[in-house]
Amino acid sequence: GQNIDQPTEMTATEGAIVQINCTYQTSGFNGLFWYQQHAGEAPTFLSYNVLDGLEEKGRFSSFLSRSKGYSYLLLKELQMKDSASYLCAVRDLNDYKLSFGAGTTVTVRA
């Protein structure tokens, strides 16, 4: 199984940068996902990391260190619409299942 830990809440100002950390303990690792979930809506896929390093997608970047069991999601040039919950999920090496963290609620203020 997996043990996924991420902060509960973060607040930042419009235009700023926020980094959401995720740590995990796993018996087998086969990739880490980040999802965004606006209130009352479906979680939507943001990024996937399976090798160490940084993956950049526009204003969003995700980093992975497998040796440290650590990932972060970096949100740059924050916009009001980025206010949402961000879910970290780890896929087990031995099966297909995703284990999710409880999510980090990001509030962007003007």
Add this chain to the structure above:
Amino acid sequence: ETGVTQTPRHLVMGMTNKKSLKCEQHLGHNAMYWYKQSAKKPLELMFVYNFKEQTENNSVPSRFSPECPNSSHLFLHLHTLQPEDSALYLCASSLNLAGDFPYNEQFFGPGTRLTVL
């Protein structure tokens, strides 16, 4: 729009009622999932279907009964629920189960907000 729809979006039921949640995916995926999302808790995997066959029952009480008539549709039948079953129930689908593809990410529906009185 993620290509996964769920109905109803909201449901209030008594403990003696019987109701069903419906999920439909328009993505041509072969795997479908039911998750429970409670406030401030991680998503809990409930059931997994692959090519209409159930491959996972994550110790879910029998008052939850899944049904998968084909790869595009998934149901969750509810009966004699408890107030602690109140939560957001999310359906998801993915191309396959195994991680043969680089991402094979899961696509989620918007969920059914269930309240058990």
